[in-house]
Amino acid sequence: MPSLGEALREAMARTGMSLLQVSKMTGITNSRLSRMEHNRTACSLDELKSLIDCYGTPAVELFLKTGYLTPADMQDYARVFYRAEELLPDEREHVQQLIDLLLRGRQLK
Numbered sequence: 001m002p003s004l005g006e007a008l009r010e011a012m013a014r015t016g017m018s019l020l021q022v023s024k025m026t027g028i029t030n031s032r033l034s035r036m037e038h039n040r041t042a043c044s045l046d047e048l049k050s051l052i053d054c055y056g057t058p059a060v061e062l063f064l065k066t067g068y069l070t071p072a073d074m075q076d077y078a079r080v081f082y083r084a085e086e087l088l089p090d091e092r093e094h095v096q097q098l099i100d101l102l103l104r105g106r107q108l109k
Contacts, residue, residue: 001067005039011055011062012037026050 002010012022019030028036028047035041043051052059063069084092 005037009037011057
């Protein structure tokens with residue numbers, strides 16, 4: 001199972017981008033990126049979010065690949081996310097707004 005750094009390095013390779021290009025897109029220095037990819041320094045959540053966005057890699061996929069999540073961890077969410085990838089972005093936003101509305105209603109009770 002690859003480490004987080006290895007998975008990030010693989011994701012960058014899939015995009016065909018260089019460290020310099022990723023650095024410019026994320027604001028993370030190329031030396032820091034290199035240290036993260038070689039597991040010599042930890043990646044903050046903000047940095048991880050920037051890299052996930054830059055590489056177009058879903059966070060859940062990355063966490064499953066590196067063992068931070070297991071398929072068993074995802075069982076509770078499988079029904080919620082079933083076929084969600086088929087929704088258009090505005091449809092996903094609408095579903096999220098409905099979830100937020102339901103949760104706010106629950107807090108008011």
